[in-house]
Amino acid sequence: MGAVLVINADLGPLHRVPVQHAIRMLCRQVAEIHEADPDRLIGVFPMPRVVRLVRYVVTRWRYTRGPAWSKSGVLRRDGHRCGYCPATATTVDHVLPRSRGGTNSWLNTVAACYGCNQRKGDRTPAEAGLRLRMTPRVPTWDALGVR
Known part of the structure; x- marks a missing residue:
């Protein structure tokens, strides 16, 4: 409709x-x-x-606080591009795994393709031999397409 x-x-x-x-x-x-x-x-x-x-x-x-963290927000912030390779991202990866004290936060998550997310697993990017293509950041409302 x-x-x-x-x-x-x-x-x-x-x-x-x-x-x-x-x-x-x-x-x-x-x-x-x-x-x-x-x-x-x-x-x-x-x-x-x-x-x-x-x-x-x-x-x-809306103007005093930034947007709350969400998986869809991370994907939108990163343009649905993997943080480790040029592929299309379908999931979210924690840079510091949650099992090691990582949190659901804008600064600890990046969009990732299935292959990179599986390859990284429960390790840090350095331990998995991966390099972040961009630095995670807190987005603005406009960057998420919310006006």
């Missing part, structure tokens, strides 16, 4: 949600239709393109 843009009460963009979520927001009356496709209906509602929140939501948190 597609995604629906959610805008704040002051008309500032917040994020996109699936159409089903937007309809639930309309039913709960936390949002109103701001822009819609009048020729297509979902029940009694026209197909929303943009919904506006009824009450203003403070988004200061």
Whole structure:
């Protein structure tokens, strides 16, 4: 079906949600239709393109803290490219393995292809004979594509 843009009460963009979520927001009356496709209906509602929140939501948190760590965030940060070779990354690797005290953090994880992740195993990159192609860093909201 597609995604629906959610805008704040002051008309500032917040994020996109699936159409089903937007309809639930309309039913709960936390949002109103701001822009819609009048020729297509979902029940009694026209197909929303943009919904506006009824009450203003403070988004200061987005600018005071960086994004929380997640596997999908690591893959997005690294452009789905392996941190050890030029292959496409499908998983996340801990530079210092968790069994040795490594954590789920931006600075300890890199995107990795299946082959490099298996080759490295429960070792550090130096012990496995691998070299990191880039230094792990904490991404910004914009680097993750969140606006």
